Amino acid sequence: MQKLGLEFYNRSNVVQIAKELPGKVLVTNFDGRLTSGRIVEVEAYNGVVDMASHARRGTRTARNEMMYARAGTAYVYICYGIHHLFNIVTNKVNIPHAILVRAVEPLEGIDVMLRRTGKKKPDSTLTSGPGNAGKALGIFNYHSGIDLTGDTIYLAEDGFKLGKGDVIATARIGVESAGDDAKLPYRFIVKGNPYVSGRKF
Numbered sequence: 001m002q003k004l005g006l007e008f009y010n011r012s013n014v015v016q017i018a019k020e021l022p023g024k025v026l027v028t029n030f031d032g033r034l035t036s037g038r039i040v041e042v043e044a045y046n047g048v049v050d051m052a053s054h055a056r057r058g059t060r061t062a063r064n065e066m067m068y069a070r071a072g073t074a075y076v077y078i079c080y081g082i083h084h085l086f087n088i089v090t091n092k093v094n095i096p097h098a099i100l101v102r103a104v105e106p107l108e109g110i111d112v113m114l115r116r117t118g119k120k121k122p123d124s125t126l127t128s129g130p131g132n133a134g135k136a137l138g139i140f141n142y143h144s145g146i147d148l149t150g151d152t153i154y155l156a157e158d159g160f161k162l163g164k165g166d167v168i169a170t171a172r173i174g175v176e177s178a179g180d181d182a183k184l185p186y187r188f189i190v191k192g193n194p195y196v197s198g199r200k201f
Contacts, residue, residue: 124195
């Protein structure tokens with residue numbers, strides 16, 4: 001596999017970057033336990049102008065501070081007090097663009113994923129949805145701030161190619177309070193993949 005470099009993340013169009021993520025591989029390597037999954041669902045969050053973003057209207061708090069970091073930084077936050085959700089920071093420092101990884105298809109370390117999640121078999125619930133994906137991959141909020149060009153958490157490509165029309169855009173999930181921005185087609189999924197959360201199309 002070839003690790004994605006800073007140049008992939010350090011671009012201005014967060015929606016375009018999100019569109020390119022399905023098919024890439026998300027890898028974690030903690031204490032010699034390597035797990036990986038192919039990304040099949042993501043959502044883009046377009047910074048201060050996006051009412052669905054944690055950084056809407058320039059909001060800056062201890063919780064979302066990592067969104068303002070340099071491109072290629074992990075932003076991990078806790079949802080509902082239990083789910084640790086993994087995001088990828090893009091663009092330049094102080095421009096809070098981020099992409100939420102909502103689902104992956106397991107590749108390596110499935111036995112480790114099962115132990116982490118307490119599941120008996122590797123069905124689609126193992127890594128479907130951002131909370132499940134984060135738990136299976138061993139990602140917690142204390143990983144927020146990790147450099148994604150390092151060796152602990154990183155993204156890579158392995159030559160896998162999706163066909164034309166395999167990636168489709170939809171509205172994001174669970175952001176109804178964002179008004180018109182809730183309807184933006186900023187969610188990208190691999191059509192028909194069983195690990196995609198919510199409506200699969």
